[in-house]
Every structure is written in structure tokens, then in C-alpha cells.
Amino acid sequence: MTTLDPVLPIALSDEHVMLRDAVRDFARREIVPSAAQFDESGDVPLDTIRKMGEMGLMGIETPEEYGGAGMDTIAYVLAMIEIAKADASHSTVMSVNNSLVNYVLYKFGTEAQRQKYLVAVASGEKVGAYSLTEPMSGSDAATMRSRAVLNGAGTHYTINGRKSWVTSGPVAEVIVLFTMTEPAEGHRGISAFLIDTDRPGFARGKKEPKLGIRASATSELVFDNYECPVENLIGEPGMGFKIAMTALDAGRIGIASQAIGIAEAAYEASLDYARQREAFGQKIGQFQLIQQKIADMKTRLEASRLLTFNAALAKMRHPRYTTEASMAKLFASEAAMFITHQAIQIHGGMGYSKELPLERYFRDAKITEIYEGTSEIQRLVIARNELGLR
Amino acid sequence: MHIAVITKSVPDTEAVVSVDAGGKLLAGDKLVVNPWDEYAITEAILLKEAHKAKVTILAVGPEQHNEALKHGLAIGCDQAIRVWDGALEGHDSLVYAKAVAAAIQKLGDVTLVMFGRELPDIASDAHIFQTARKLGWNLLGSVSKIEALDFAAKTIRVRRLVEQGTEVLSSRLPAVISVLKGINEPKYPTFIGIRKASKTEIPVWGLSALGLDAAAAQGQAAVTGYRELPKREGAVEIIEGASAQDKAAKLVEKLFAEKVL
Numbered sequence: 001m002t003t004l005d006p007v008l009p010i011a012l013s014d015e016h017v018m019l020r021d022a023v024r025d026f027a028r029r030e031i032v033p034s035a036a037q038f039d040e041s042g043d044v045p046l047d048t049i050r051k052m053g054e055m056g057l058m059g060i061e062t063p064e065e066y067g068g069a070g071m072d073t074i075a076y077v078l079a080m081i082e083i084a085k086a087d088a089s090h091s092t093v094m095s096v097n098n099s100l101v102n103y104v105l106y107k108f109g110t111e112a113q114r115q116k117y118l119v120a121v122a123s124g125e126k127v128g129a130y131s132l133t134e135p136m137s138g139s140d141a142a143t144m145r146s147r148a149v150l151n152g153a154g155t156h157y158t159i160n161g162r163k164s165w166v167t168s169g170p171v172a173e174v175i176v177l178f179t180m181t182e183p184a185e186g187h188r189g190i191s192a193f194l195i196d197t198d199r200p201g202f203a204r205g206k207k208e209p210k211l212g213i214r215a216s217a218t219s220e221l222v223f224d225n226y227e228c229p230v231e232n233l234i235g236e237p238g239m240g241f242k243i244a245m246t247a248l249d250a251g252r253i254g255i256a257s258q259a260i261g262i263a264e265a266a267y268e269a270s271l272d273y274a275r276q277r278e279a280f281g282q283k284i285g286q287f288q289l290i291q292q293k294i295a296d297m298k299t300r301l302e303a304s305r306l307l308t309f310n311a312a313l314a315k316m317r318h319p320r321y322t323t324e325a326s327m328a329k330l331f332a333s334e335a336a337m338f339i340t341h342q343a344i345q346i347h348g349g350m351g352y353s354k355e356l357p358l359e360r361y362f363r364d365a366k367i368t369e370i371y372e373g374t375s376e377i378q379r380l381v382i383a384r385n386e387l388g389l390r
Numbered sequence: 391m392h393i394a395v396i397t398k399s400v401p402d403t404e405a406v407v408s409v410d411a412g413g414k415l416l417a418g419d420k421l422v423v424n425p426w427d428e429y430a431i432t433e434a435i436l437l438k439e440a441h442k443a444k445v446t447i448l449a450v451g452p453e454q455h456n457e458a459l460k461h462g463l464a465i466g467c468d469q470a471i472r473v474w475d476g477a478l479e480g481h482d483s484l485v486y487a488k489a490v491a492a493a494i495q496k497l498g499d500v501t502l503v504m505f506g507r508e509l510p511d512i513a514s515d516a517h518i519f520q521t522a523r524k525l526g527w528n529l530l531g532s533v534s535k536i537e538a539l540d541f542a543a544k545t546i547r548v549r550r551l552v553e554q555g556t557e558v559l560s561s562r563l564p565a566v567i568s569v570l571k572g573i574n575e576p577k578y579p580t581f582i583g584i585r586k587a588s589k590t591e592i593p594v595w596g597l598s599a600l601g602l603d604a605a606a607a608q609g610q611a612a613v614t615g616y617r618e619l620p621k622r623e624g625a626v627e628i629i630e631g632a633s634a635q636d637k638a639a640k641l642v643e644k645l646f647a648e649k650v651l
């Protein structure tokens with residue numbers, strides 16, 4: 001058993017409150033008005049993504065000297081919730097930049113790598129991507145087929161292979177790539193590299209049409225004799241799997257926050273609707289069957305928040321917080337599915353209509369149960385840690 | 391090269407305004423930065439960036455106004471000052487202008503004072519004129535663009551929106567200007583700005599610090615009470631008729647009779 005501190009009540013600082021209010025205001029004015037339109041077209045909202053970068057949303061926990069805002073994980077959670085509440089797609093881009101790309105570069109990058117790549121992503125100048133999944137390997141990442149081979153002179157790795165499901169793949173300029181350098185070593189043979197997208201041998205595949213988070217572009221990446229200089233190796237050869245998993249621990253707190261944001265939007269809309277909509281001569285909120293939904297939604301939302309803030313505090317205080325992050329991600333994503341589902345039900349036909357954002361919340365919520373480790377994988381991680389299995 | 395931008399917190403335009411039985415105005419407890427001031431604050435920051443000026447953001451009001459001042463700091467203002475004194479409670483616009491002018495004079499080296507176009511809660515811009523008058527500086531109201539600013543030569547040229555069109559005016563500095571919506575795209579606070587702002591203690595200048603006496607805080611106008619708007623009597627009338635043309639003709643007739651057309 002690895003329970004860390006008991007859940008503590010979280011007193012937000014003035015800084016946290018100001019940040020939350022500023023992000024809420026920004027999201028309400030800049031993101032909400034066009035969220036449905038970007039969902040429909042599937043275009044990447046680069047303009048608002050740039051503005052998010054200017055505010056500091058793309059490098060919340062990155063220290064100031066590397067272009068970030070130098071804030072803590074609580075700030076990250078608060079900001080993610082507010083952005084996701086306005087539009088999940090924007091929060092997907094934000095979460096990859098913050099918890100996958102920046103975190104890897106800050107924790108494992110050399111000073112030169114930090115200066116060249118971290119500053120660009122954390123300041124919002126460039127969009128980042130994290131590429132682990134391949135067409136034939138997702139949950140079982142260690143069976144990847146792509147390869148990197150060091151040349152005789154020891155100056156370059158030649159990378160070949162196909163990666164899939166890369167968030168921001170079509171637009172990213174800084175890519176953290178995981179690929180196999182020692183296939184015989186299994187997961188200990190994976191290494192991490194920084195990819196410059198303007199070098200020959202790199203190509204982006206077609207954009208994936210999706211159920212939800214449609215304004216977050218996802219694509220394949222193709223490496224065909226791509227020459228990667230050794231300076232772009234992150235950490236040591238063979239450290240890739242550890243780097244990937246460390247980043248996912250941080251990332252899962254971000255996805256939990258994203259799930260909370262989507263759920264909160266659906267929940268608040270449902271409360272309003274239950275208070276206004278009338279049937280059989282009364283407000284639908286007067287019906288006990290609707291009240292039951294509200295009670296269950298609220299309870300799961302609150303539990304998600306507590307688990308997620310707990311994981312954020314664990315990350316701030318402890319070197320390992322894998323179980324806390326997995327529990328938060330597992331619970332919050334399933335709660336978001338439940339809450340958005342109930343929200344459509346409370347809205348009846350209007351919930352099914354594209355005139356209201358409820359159906360979008362429902363479609364967007366589903367991804368939180370899949371990426372950065374499916375719910376099955378989270379259960380596996382939690383149980384293995386609890387049982388002391390490897 | 392010191393710019394002062396004046397802000398006032400106002401009830402959110404989305405807040406439901408009502409009056410209680412005792413004639414007290416209820417406008418929700420949350421105040422927001424006057425939306426017009428957001429343009430003034432952003433314009434001050436743009437001028438700061440272009441001219442290496444210093445920007446002070448100033449508000450007259452109780453502690454609730456700190457939030458707007460911190461918002462200004464988070465966007466990039468260099469310092470914030472809150473003017474308040476119990477004696478200023480219920481002040482009229484002239485008292486407000488006296489307090490602002492005194493604070494500007496206390497700052498000493500301000501050459502440009504900027505306001506948002508008006509106060510939306512009371513739909514008035516009198517305080518802007520009064521401040522300029524108290525300072526004895528030129529007023530350039532309803533500015534849609536600052537065309538040139540030369541702190542060394544102490545001149546400013548602006549484009550103003552007037553009823554007949556636009557007017558380009560030059561003035562010497564110091565001056566007071568009020569800006570219109572559309573002069574810029576309001577900036578959002580940055581997280582680094584928020585971190586700095588949340589740690590800043592905002593000084594409060596009372597009447598004595600401003601060199602004003604109690605008489606100066608004596609207004610000439612006072613609000614004596616608020617009353618709820620009379621309830622609107624909305625009546626719906628469905629016009630009957632044999633055909634659409636017939637109904638339309640009856641509608642036009644009625645509209646003429648009501649002098650709507």
C-alpha cells in the first residue's frame with residue numbers, strides 16, 4: 001500500500017485565485033465563442049493557442065528562466081480545468097505541452113536542449129508533441145517497431161518507422177520521440193530523442209478524423225532515414241521508457257483536470273436547465289429522478305476534484321506519485337463520462353442537439369478514458385503498485 | 391515619462407441589479423474592472439513598451455478595488471495606488487476628480503492621465519472632465535487612436551471620434567485623455583504578472599496624504615435613494631385575419647395608430 005498524505009483541504013493562495021479568474025475570463029471571452037465552430041471544422045485554433053502561450057498557459061510549471069511561469073501543480077490543475085471547461089481540444093494541446101514536453105525537457109534535458117527547445121515551447125512560441133504510440137503498439141508501448149541506429153562515427157542516429165496518434169502531430173515543431181535503440185533489451189532498449197521537424201526524413205501523416213477533441217489535430221509521423229544528431233538524445237540511451245512513464249505520471253494529473261473541466265461545464269449547464277425547464281407543470285429539477293442524477297453528478301465531480309488535487313499535492317511533495325495520478329485520472333475520466341451522459345439526459349432532446357454544447361462535452365469526455373493510459377491500464381498500474389507486483 | 395491610468399471597479403454588466411425594501415442598491419457583490427478601462431490600461435502598457443514610460447494604475451475606492459489594481463499590475467503596470475478615506479464614502483464625481491487630481495499631483499511627474507471612456511454603472515464621464523479641469527490640463531476625450539506621442543517635446547496627437555466624423559488634435563503635455571473601445575485589443579494578465587501582482591502590497595493614500603481636508607470631500611450632489619424600475623407591462627396581441635395580407639394590413643394599421651410607424 002502506498003497511500004501518501006491524507007487528503008488535505010486545499011487553501012488556494014491569492015496567486016491561485018487570480019490565476020483561475022484570469023484564465024476563466026480569457027476562456028470565456030476567447031475560447032467559448034468559437035469552440036463549436038472549431039469542433040465542426042476540425043481546424044486547429046492556432047490563434048487562441050498563441051494567445052494562451054502569451055498568457056503563460058503553455059509553461060505553467062516551467063521555471064521562469066526557461067520561458068515558463070514558474071508556478072506549481074495546483075496552478076496547473078486550476079488552469080487546465082478552466083480551459084477544458086471552455087473547450088477540451090484547447091486543453092489537450094495545453095496538456096501535451098505542459099506535462100509531457102516541458103516536463104521531459106526540464107527533468108531530463110541538457111542545458112542546451114532546455115535553451116533551444118524548452119524555452120520555445122514553454123513560452124508558447126512553438127507547439128510540442130510527445131510520440132510514444134505506434135500503429136501496432138499502444139498500451140503495450142515496449143513492443144514498438146520503430147528503430148534508431150547509431151552510426152559508426154557515433155555522431156547520428158538514423159531513425160526509421162511510423163508513429164501514430166500524435167497529438168498536435170500536424171502542427172508541432174518540437175517533438176519528443178520514443179524509439180527503440182536496443183531491440184533485444186525490450187523496454188530497457190527504448191531511448192528518447194528531440195526531433196527537429198525541418199530535417200529531411202521526417203513527414204507528417206494524414207490528420208485523423210475523430211469522435212471528439214476534434215480541434216486538437218492528431219496524426220501519424222513517418223521517419224524515413226531521419227538523421228538525428230546525438231546531442232538530441234534525451235537522457236542516456238535506454239532511458240526512454242522511464243522518461244515516457246515519468247512524463248505520463250505528470251500527464252495523468254493534467255488529463256484528470258481536463259476531465260473535471262469538461263464535467264463541470266456539463267454539470268453547470270444541467271443545473272441551470274433543471275431549474276428552468278418545465279414538464280408536467282413543474283420544473284424538472286422538482287422530480288426526484290432528476291435530483292438523483294444531480295446528486296450523483298455532483299458527488300462524482302467533487303470526488304474527482306479531491307483525488308486530482310490530492311495527486312497534485314503528492315507531485316509537489318513526493319518524488320513518486322504514480323498511484324495518486326492514476327487514481328485521479330481513472331476516477332475523473334469515468335466521472336466525466338458519467339456526468340456528460342447524464343447531462344444529455346437531463347437536457348432531453350436539446351442535449352442531443354448541436355445547438356447546445358452538451359453533445360460535444362459527451363464526445364470530448366470519452367478521450368480521457370483512453371489516452372495517457374486507458375482505464376484498464378490505470379487499474380493495472382494501481383493494483384500492481386498496491387500488490388507490490390512488477 | 392510617467393503615465394497614470396485611472397480605473398474604477400463596477401458591477402458586472404451581467405449582474406442583476408435590484409433595489410431592496412430599504413432603498414439600497416443591490417448589484418451583486420462581484421465588481422469587475424470597468425470594461426472601458428481595459429482599453430485604457432492596455433493602451434498605457436503599449437505606450438510604456440513603445441516609450442519606456444512608467445505606468446501607475448490608480449483607483450479611488452474601498453478595498454474591493456484592489457482586485458482591479460492587481461489586474462492592472464498583472465497586465466504590466468509598474469505600480470498601483472488606491473486612494474481611499476472614510477470621508478470619501480458616497481462621493482460625487484467632483485470629489486472623485488479632486489481626489490484623482492491630488493493623487494496625480496502627489497505622484498509629481500505624471501505627463502499623461504488616461505481614462506476609459508465612461509463609467510458604465512452611472513453612464514457618466516463627468517469625472518474625466520472634472521479631473522482635467524482640476525489639474526488645469528488639456529482634455530482629449532473619446533480618443534480612437536494615439537497618432538504620435540513625444541514625451542521629450544511634450545506633445546501628443548490623437549484621433550478623436552466626434553459626431554460628424556473624426557478629428558485629429560494635437561496638444562501639449564501634460565494632458566488627460568479618455569479612450570474608446572477598439573483603440574486596441576485588451577491584453578490579458580500574464581502568469582508572471584499575476585505572480586508579481588499577488589505579492590504586491592498596494593499603498594492607500596488617504597485625504598491627509600493627498601493634502602486635502604474634509605471640506606474637499608464634501609460633495610455637492612448626493613444620492614438620496616434608489617427605486618426599482620416600474621414593472622414593464624407587456625401585452626401580447628395575436629392579430630387574427632383571413633390571410634397573411636389581411637393580417638399584415640391590420641398590423642400596419644395598428645402600428646400607425648400607436649405612432650410606431
Ligand SMILES: Cc1cc2nc3c(=O)[nH]c(=O)nc-3n(C[C@H](O)[C@H](O)[C@H](O)COP(=O)(O)OP(=O)(O)OC[C@H]3O[C@@H](n4cnc5c(N)ncnc54)[C@H](O)[C@@H]3O)c2cc1C
Nearest residue numbers: 130131132133137138139140165166167371372373374376
Ligand atoms: C485522440 C488521441 C490522441 C492521442 N495522443 C497521443 C500522443 O500525443 N502521443 C502518444 O504517444 N499517443 C497518443 N495517443 C495514443 C493513446 O495513448 C493510445 O491509443 C492508448 O494508449 C491505447 O492504446 P491503443 O490505442 O493501441 O489500444 P490497445 O493498447 O490496443 O488497447 C485496446 C484495448 O485493450 C485494452 N488493454 C490493453 N492491454 C490490456 C491489459 N494488459 N489488460 C487489460 N486490458 C488491456 C485497452 O485498455 C483497450 O481497451 C492518442 C490517442 C488518441 C485516441
